[in-house]
Amino acid sequence: MVKLKPLGDRVVVRPLDPEEVKxxxxxxPDTAKERPQEGEVIAVGPGRLxxxxxxxxxxxxxxxxxxxxxxxxxxxxxxxxxxxIMREGDILAIL
Numbered sequence: 001m002v003k004l005k006p007l008g009d010r011v012v013v014r015p016l017d018p019e020e021v022k023x024x025x026x027x028x029p030d031t032a033k034e035r036p037q038e039g040e041v042i043a044v045g046p047g048r049l050x051x052x053x054x055x056x057x058x059x060x061x062x063x064x065x066x067x068x069x070x071x072x073x074x075x076x077x078x079x080x081x082x083x084x085i086m087r088e089g090d091i092l093a094i095l
Contacts, residue, residue, distance in 0.1 A: 006043055006045035010045045011041055011044050012044075012084070013042065014081065014082070015039045015083075015084060037067055037069070037070055040064070041061065041062055041063065041064045041066060042083065058088050059094075060088065060094060066092075066094055067093045068090055073086030073090060074086070
C-alpha cells in the first residue's frame with residue numbers, strides 16, 4: 001500500500017487495466033489501447049475548505065471503484081505503480 005495523503009478534495013486513484021482480449025478473441029496491442037476510465041480509489045483527502053471555514057466531506061472512500069474522464073488527473077508513478085491524482089469533481093460515478 002502506498003503512503004500518499006492527498007490534500008483538499010483530491011483523490012488518489014489506481015487505474016484498472018482494461019481486458020487484454022476482447023469478446024471476439026482479438027488481442028489489442030499496447031499502442032492501440034485507450035486510456036482506462038475506471039479505477040480504484042486508494043486515498044482520499046479531508047475535503048474542500050468552504051468559505052465559511054467548514055470542510056465539505058468527500059463522497060468517495062478508499063476501495064471504491066470509480067469512473068472518471070479519459071484525460072483527467074495528474075499521472076504519478078511510485079514504486080513502479082501508476083496512480084492518478086484528481087479532484088473529486090473529476091469523478092463521474094461510483095461503480
